Amino acid sequence: xxxLEVDGVSKSFGGIRAVDKCTLEVEAxxxxxxxxxxxxxxxxxxxxxxxxxxxxxxxxxxxxxxIDGMPPYxxxxxxxxxxxxxxxxxxxxxxxxxxxxxxxxxxxxxPVLSLLGLRRVWRREEELERKxxxxxxxxxxxxxxxxxxxxxxxxxxxxLELARVLVMDPSLILLDEPVAGVNPTLSLxxxxxxxxxxxxxxxxxxxxxxxxxxxxxxxxxxxMHQGRVIAEGKPAEVRAHPAVLESYLGG
Amino acid sequence: MVVQFLFNGLVQASIVILGAIxxxxxxxxxxxxxxxxxxxxxxxxxxxxxxxxxxxxLMTAAIWAVFVVxxxxxxxxxxxxxxxxxxxxxxxxxxxxxxxxxxxxxxxTYFGPAFLxxxxxxxxxxxxxxxxxxxxxxxxxxxxxxxxxATTATVVLLKYTKLGKAMRATADNRDLARVSGVNxxxxxxxxxxxxxVLASLSGSVLGVSIGTLAPSMGATLLLTMFAAVxxxxxxxxxxxxxxxxxxxxxxxxxxxxxxxxxxxxxWQIAVPFALLVATLLVKPxxxxxxxxxxxxxxxxTEIAEMLKGIRRGLF
Amino acid sequence: xxxxxxxxxxxxxxxAPAFIFAIVALGLNLQWGHAGLFNxxxxxxxxxxxxxxxxxxTPAIGPGPGGPGHLGLVSLFAIFTPYTVLIAFLVGGIxxxxxxxxxxxxxxxxxxxxxxxxxxxATLALGAIAVESIRNSDPVTGGVYGILRIPxxxxxxxxxxxxxxxxxxxxxxxxxxVFFLIQRATRAPWGRALKAIREDxxxxxxxxxxxxxxxxxxxxxxxxxxGGAGALFAGLLRVAVPDSFTPALTFxxxxxxxxxxxxxxxxxxxxxxxxxxxxxxTLRAKDWFNLSSFWDIRIFYLxxxxxxxxxxxxxxxxxxxxxxxxxxxxxKPWILFGSR
Ligand SMILES: Nc1ncnc2c1ncn2[C@@H]1O[C@H](COP(=O)(O)OP(=O)(O)OP(=O)(O)O)[C@@H](O)[C@H]1O
Ligand SMILES: [Mg+2]
Numbered sequence: 001x002x003x004l005e006v007d008g009v010s011k012s013f014g015g016i017r018a019v020d021k022c023t024l025e026v027e028a029x030x031x032x033x034x035x036x037x038x039x040x041x042x043x044x045x046x047x048x049x050x051x052x053x054x055x056x057x058x059x060x061x062x063x064x065x066x067i068d069g070m071p072p073y074x075x076x077x078x079x080x081x082x083x084x085x086x087x088x089x090x091x092x093x094x095x096x097x098x099x100x101x102x103x104x105x106x107x108x109x110x111p112v113l114s115l116l117g118l119r120r121v122w123r124r125e126e127e128l129e130r131k132x133x134x135x136x137x138x139x140x141x142x143x144x145x146x147x148x149x150x151x152x153x154x155x156x157x158x159x160l161e162l163a164r165v166l167v168m169d170p171s172l173i174l175l176d177e178p179v180a181g182v183n184p185t186l187s188l189x190x191x192x193x194x195x196x197x198x199x200x201x202x203x204x205x206x207x208x209x210x211x212x213x214x215x216x217x218x219x220x221x222x223x224m225h226q227g228r229v230i231a232e233g234k235p236a237e238v239r240a241h242p243a244v245l246e247s248y249l250g251g
Numbered sequence: 252m253v254v255q256f257l258f259n260g261l262v263q264a265s266i267v268i269l270g271a272i273x274x275x276x277x278x279x280x281x282x283x284x285x286x287x288x289x290x291x292x293x294x295x296x297x298x299x300x301x302x303x304x305x306x307x308x309l310m311t312a313a314i315w316a317v318f319v320v321x322x323x324x325x326x327x328x329x330x331x332x333x334x335x336x337x338x339x340x341x342x343x344x345x346x347x348x349x350x351x352x353x354x355x356x357x358x359x360t361y362f363g364p365a366f367l368x369x370x371x372x373x374x375x376x377x378x379x380x381x382x383x384x385x386x387x388x389x390x391x392x393x394x395x396x397x398x399x400x401a402t403t404a405t406v407v408l409l410k411y412t413k414l415g416k417a418m419r420a421t422a423d424n425r426d427l428a429r430v431s432g433v434n435x436x437x438x439x440x441x442x443x444x445x446x447x448v449l450a451s452l453s454g455s456v457l458g459v460s461i462g463t464l465a466p467s468m469g470a471t472l473l474l475t476m477f478a479a480v481x482x483x484x485x486x487x488x489x490x491x492x493x494x495x496x497x498x499x500x501x502x503x504x505x506x507x508x509x510x511x512x513x514x515x516x517x518w519q520i521a522v523p524f525a526l527l528v529a530t531l532l533v534k535p536x537x538x539x540x541x542x543x544x545x546x547x548x549x550x551x552t553e554i555a556e557m558l559k560g561i562r563r564g565l566f
Numbered sequence: 567x568x569x570x571x572x573x574x575x576x577x578x579x580x581x582a583p584a585f586i587f588a589i590v591a592l593g594l595n596l597q598w599g600h601a602g603l604f605n606x607x608x609x610x611x612x613x614x615x616x617x618x619x620x621x622x623x624t625p626a627i628g629p630g631p632g633g634p635g636h637l638g639l640v641s642l643f644a645i646f647t648p649y650t651v652l653i654a655f656l657v658g659g660i661x662x663x664x665x666x667x668x669x670x671x672x673x674x675x676x677x678x679x680x681x682x683x684x685x686x687x688a689t690l691a692l693g694a695i696a697v698e699s700i701r702n703s704d705p706v707t708g709g710v711y712g713i714l715r716i717p718x719x720x721x722x723x724x725x726x727x728x729x730x731x732x733x734x735x736x737x738x739x740x741x742x743x744v745f746f747l748i749q750r751a752t753r754a755p756w757g758r759a760l761k762a763i764r765e766d767x768x769x770x771x772x773x774x775x776x777x778x779x780x781x782x783x784x785x786x787x788x789x790x791x792x793g794g795a796g797a798l799f800a801g802l803l804r805v806a807v808p809d810s811f812t813p814a815l816t817f818x819x820x821x822x823x824x825x826x827x828x829x830x831x832x833x834x835x836x837x838x839x840x841x842x843x844x845x846x847x848t849l850r851a852k853d854w855f856n857l858s859s860f861w862d863i864r865i866f867y868l869x870x871x872x873x874x875x876x877x878x879x880x881x882x883x884x885x886x887x888x889x890x891x892x893x894x895x896x897x898k899p900w901i902l903f904g905s906r
C-alpha cells in the first residue's frame with residue numbers, strides 16, 4: 001500500500017529551486033532512504049511534506065488524502081512526524097517535558113480544560129509521563145530526564161529528537177539524519193530500534209549521508225540531486241546507477 | 252487648497268523620512284526595532300539648543316549635535332546591543348525601551364519639562380502659483396531641503412560606497428558577510444553613526460519646524476515612523492522613503508477631509524495606525540519589502556485555523 | 567489610638583495599586599513570560615478597561631465635562647437591589663475584560679502570524695491610539711476632563727481608612743484568585759505548550775502545535791486581565807483621565823515582570839510590589855526628606871530613569887529575572903472536578 005505520494009512538487013526560495021518537480025513514493029511498512037549531496041533539497045522536501053512550507057506546485061498525498069497546503073498540526077494529526085536535522089530542543093524545558101510537550105491531542109493543552117483541572121486530564125498526563133519516561137529509558141536519557149534540555153550534548157539532542165517524534169505515535173516518521181553525530185554503538189542501537197518499530201508496523205523515511213546505513217538498512221533508496229530525484233530503487237540497483245555514481249558517489 | 256495640503260504632507264514626510272530611514276537601517280543590520288529612536292531625535296534637538304548657546308548659529312549647532320547623537324549611538328552599541336547579539340529580536344527591543352526612558356527623562360531632569368525654543372524669527376511666508384501654495388522658507392522649506400539632501404546622500408552611500416555594500420551584505424546575512432571578510436563590528440558602528448546622524452538632523456529640523464522643543468517631541472513621532480517603515484516595507488530604504496511619503500500625505504489629506512466633512516481633526520493621529528494595521532492585514536511585507544523570517548501564511552488560513560480550534564473545543 | 571492616616575495612605579497609594587498592577591503584570595507575564603509575546607501597549611489595554619468600567623458604573627451627571635454618555639449601572643440596579651454598587655462594579659469589571667480582550671483579539675489576529683517585533687510595533691501603536699481616542703471622544707469619555715466620581719463598593723463614610731483598606735483587600739482577593747487560576751493553567755500542559763512556543767516557535771509548529779491559536783489564547787486572556795485591572799484602577803482613583811495611561815506605565819509593568827522573573831507568576835507579584843513602592847516613595851519623598859522644589863518636580867523623572875536603567879541591566883545581566891522560573895513546568899494541581 002502506498003502511504004505517501006509526492007507528485008511533481010517544486011519549491012523555490014528567491015532564485016533557488018530547492019526542490020524541482022520531485023516525484024516519489026513511500027510504501028507502508030518500509031524503510032526508505034533519501035540521499036543526495038549537501039543542498040540537494042532533502043530537508044526542504046521533508047519540510048514540504050510536514051507542512052512547514054507549502055509547495056509552489058504539485059501534490060502531496062498521505063493515505064489517499066491531499067495534505068499539501070495544510071498547516072503542520074493537521075498533517076501531524078493524520079499520523080506524520082518529522083525530526084530536525086539540527087536539533088531544535090526547547091531549551092529551558094526539561095528533557096522529559098520536551099518529550100511530553102510533543103504528544104498529540106493532549107486535552108490539557110486547552111486553557112479551559114486545564115483550569116477545570118479535570119481528573120481525566122491529569123490521568124492522561126500521568127499516562128503520558130509514564131510513556132515518555134519509557135521512551136527516554138529506551139534511548140538512554142533516563143538520568144537526564146529532569147535536566148533542562150539545553151544541557152544536553154549534541155548527540156543527546158539528536159536522541160531527544162527521536163524520542164519527541166516517537167511519543168507522537170505516528171505511522172510515518174521522517175527522520176532527518178537521525179544518527180549524524182551519534183556515537184557508533186548508540187547509532188547501532190537506534191537503527192535496530194528503527195528496525196523493531198518497522199516490524200510493529202511503522203514506516204520510516206530517512207535522510208542519511210552514511211552509505212553503510214543507507215545500503216544495509218533501507219528497503220528502497222531515493223537519490224536527489226539539485227532538487228530532482230535522479231534515481232530510485234533497491235539499494236543494490238541504486239549503487240550501480242550511473243547517474244548516482246557520477247553525481248554523488250564519486251565514481 | 253488641495254495643493255497646499257499635499258505640500259504640507261511633504262513637509263511632514265520630510266521629518267519622518269530621516270527617522271524612518273534610521274529605524275530601517277538598524278532593523279536591517281541589527282535586526283531589532285529601536286524604540287529609542289524618537290528619543291535620539293529629541294537628543295539631537297536639545298543638543299542643537301545647547302550648542303546654539305555657544306555658536307549662535309543654528310546650522311553650526313545642528314552639526315555639532317550630529318556628532319553627539321552619533322556618539323550616543325555608538326556608545327549604546329558598545330555598552331548594550333553588542334552584548335545582545337544572539338538573543339533574538341525582543342531582548343534588544345526591551346533594552347531600547349530602557350534607553351528611551353533614560354534618554355527622555357534625563358533630558359527632562361536637566362532641562363525641565365517645560366518647552367524650550369531656538370528663538371528663530373520666522374520670516375513672512377512665500378507664496379507660489381498665484382496663492383495656491385503659501386509656505387514659510389524656514390519652517391517648511393528648510394526641513395524639506397535637509398531631508399532631501401540627507402536622504403539622497405544616504406541612498407548614494409548605501410548604493411555606491413564600500414561601506415554601503417558591507418552594510419547591505421551584513422543585513423542580508425551576517426555570517427556570510429563575516430566569512431567573506433566584512434568587519435561586521437565596524438559595520439554595526441557605522442550603522443549607528445548613520446542612524447544617529449539622521450536622527451539628530453531630523454530632531455533639529457523638527458525643532459525648527461514646530462518652533463518649540465519638548466522632552467517627548469521625538470517619542471510622539473515614533474509611531475508615525477514605525478508606520479512609515481512598515482507601510483513601505485521593513486528592510487528597504489526605498490520602502491522607508493515611500494512609506495514616509497504615504498503616511499505624511501495621508502495625514503495631511505485626512506486634515507483636508509476633516510475640514511470638509513466636519514470630522515474631528517484630532518483623529519489625524521489615527522491615520523498612521525490605520526495604515527499600519529491595514530498593511531499588516533493586507534500585505535505584511537509592505538509596499539516594496541521582502542518577507543522576514545519564514546513564510547507568512549495568508550490571514551484567511553490563520554483565521555480558519557482559529558475557528559477550527561474553537562470548534563474543536565480546544566478552548 | 568494608632569494613626570490611621572498611615573493605613574489610609576499606604577492602602578491607597580501602595581498596597582491597592584500594587585495589587586492592581588500585579589494583575590496587569592500577571593497578564594503580561596502570561597503573554598510575554600510564558601508565551602514570548604511582546605506587548606508594548608499594556609497601558610492601552612489597561613486604559614480601555616478603566617474607561618469601560620467607569621462608563622458602565624458611573625451615573626450620568628448631566629451635560630458638561632464628564633457628563634453624558636455613561637450607562638450608570640449604579641442607578642439602574644438601585645431599583646432592584648441594595649447591593650447596587652457591588653453588582654455594577656462586577657458587571658463593569660467583566661465588561662472591561664471582555665472589551666479589552668476583544669481589542670486584543672483584533673490586534674493579535676493580523677500580527678501574531680508575523681515575526682515577534684511586528685506585534686511589538688502594532689501594540690505600541692495601539693497603546694498610543696487607545697489613549698488618543700479616549701482623549702478625543704469627549705461625548706463618551708469626557709475627553710481631557712475624564713470621568714469623575716466613579717463609584718466603588720465598600721464605602722465607610724468618615725472612616726476613610728476603612729474604605730481604603732477594604733478596597734485594597736478586595737484587590738488583594740482578586741489577585742489571589744487570578745494568581746490561582748493562572749498558576750493552574752500555566753502549570754498544566756497548556757502552559758508547557760506556550761513555553762515550547764516561546765522557546766522555539768517553528769519547532770513547536772512542526773511538532774504539530776496550533777501555535778497561532780495558542781498564542782492568540784494567551785494574548786487575549788492577558789489583555790482581558792489588563793482590562794479588568796483597569797476597571798479596578800478606575801475605582802481606586804475614582805476618576806479616569808487619559809493622562810493616567812502613558813507609555814511610562816507600560817514600561818514600569820514591564821520592569822515588574824522582568825524583575826520578578828518572566829515566567830514566574832509569584833515573582834511578578836513581588837515585582838509589582840517593589841516597583842509600586844518605588845513609585846510611592848517618589849510620591850512621598852518630599853514629605854520625608856524635605857526636598858527642594860527643584861528635586862520635588864524632578865524625582866518623578868529620576869524614577870523613570872531608574873526604571874530604564876533597571877530594565878537595561880536586567881536584560882543584560884539577569885535575563886531570567888531576579889527570581890528565575892521553576893525548572894519543571896507542569897505540576898499536578900488539586901483536582902477540582904470529575905472522578906476516576
Ligand atoms: N528557508 C530557506 N530560504 C532560502 N533558501 C533555502 C531555505 N531552505 C533551504 N534553502 C536552500 O535550498 C537548498 C536545499 O537545501 P536543503 O536544506 O533542503 O538541502 P539538504 O539536501 O537537506 O542538504 P544537507 O545534506 O546539507 O542537509 C539549499 O541551496 C539551501 O540553501
Ligand atoms: Mg538537510
